[in-house]
Amino acid sequence: METSVLERTDDKAETLGVVDCDVHPAFSRPDQLSDYLPERWKQHIREYAIRTANPLLGTLPYPRLTPGNGMRRDSWPPAGGPPASDLDFLREQLLEQCNIDYGILQPLAAGSVAFNMELGAALCSALNDWQIDKFAGPEPRLRASICIPQEDAKDAVAEIDKRVTDRRFVQIAMPPRTIEPAGRRRYWPIYEAAEHYGLPIGLHTSAFGYRPNTPSGWSSFYLEEHFAASNSLQTVMSSMIMEGVFEQFPKLKIVLVEGGFSWLPSLFWRMDREWKRMRSEVPHVKRKPSEYAAENFWYTTQPIEEPEKNTHLLDILRWIGPDRLMFSTDYPHWDFDDPRYAFKVPLTPAEKSAIFRDNAIKLFGLEK
């Protein structure tokens, strides 16, 4: 039909590919995960379903932006199935179009937050098999996350032990809204294993969690849920630092995924100040809280903050340090960031390659 097609000039100045730290693979049909479960749990799910703390069964607590259910409206694969369930279309729309060399899979499913903890452990294990079978196995640019039932540290560590020799897994995944704050000792065996293996732990803000999305309960609107994600990650940080997790496990690496980063300066100005005044309450916290933030934590960028003056973002970014930030798209979700256009600030070439590639390559050991 078109009379003429001119090549659009491409902003892809950088020849080096991007690392995308947040890609969400999807089931091609609702019961696909059952293919990876033993008969005992298949039957259990048929008869009793998967119960989580979400108020509604079988849906998100905040169904969103329908039609599309929170997906990019242009991400439905032409061959059918939900967004990001079709590997070929994911390759084309994400990896090729956005020049992505590596994508870190972040499965969002109920395994880590099922009330029935044995079922939760089985679901996590199934999710790990599924990621390899459908995505990270056939496509070496995609790398998997070890999903764990974090509330039962023994089972969680067993799942880590089971997967760790498979180098296609590059991190451990657990949700931020855990039963107790993330620094509490019930989770320490997981941190011990993660540090031992040198595997980062990614905490992805998620529609799933044992706790409501705000400290006073469920918000009325999805819009509130969307930025409540930052609160849950702030809780993770302050709890882990104040409980002394990083004194016990100084090499532990934590990635905070999809909760923003512009709140970091003010949170740590406050935390440092209180620490100076009340250090005696937590003598096991030997260093200024901001020092742990600068050594043990990494932050993914999407959804990128958009201040009225773009240069303000640059100030924040330099306060945090370009070595801490890692680019992410959140494909195929509606709030996707495109690596070509998301950063509206003039990064130096060194900052750019750190944020878009090098930090993640190093952290996840991607080119070994």
Place this chain on the structure above:
Amino acid sequence: MTATGRPKREPARHVVARVDEIAEGKSKLVHVEGRDIAIFNVKGEFLAIANRCPHEGADLCKGNVVPLIESDDPGVVKLSRHGELVRCPWHGWEFDLRTGKSWCDPARTRVKSFDVAVEQGKRLVEGPYQTEVYKISVDEEYVVLEL
């Protein structure tokens, strides 16, 4: 040096679609002189805007067509201008199909809008117009974009 004597650049008319190709509430992406342009059918009227969202570059032709939603007070919601706004398929920016301005940031975040008209085939065959693909039939109606 003056421009006297130089030829003026007359706007060119491009036949970009047959009227029956774009159903009501739907859109079509066309390429004209190197530009990607999204044509929408709003209750039988055709409106055209640049296809690329100025925020992060998504294809506006793939967005959902929505009404204007306003509220004077909590609990009172008013819907108007049905089908006259497109919501970006990624981040939901709403653009007015008549002006190209976004609802939330009309001064800074906007797309170019283009003039389109519906013409009878029998008028088009008299020219001038540009089309390389359409075989103009005198009995049909066409969407013509001026650029």
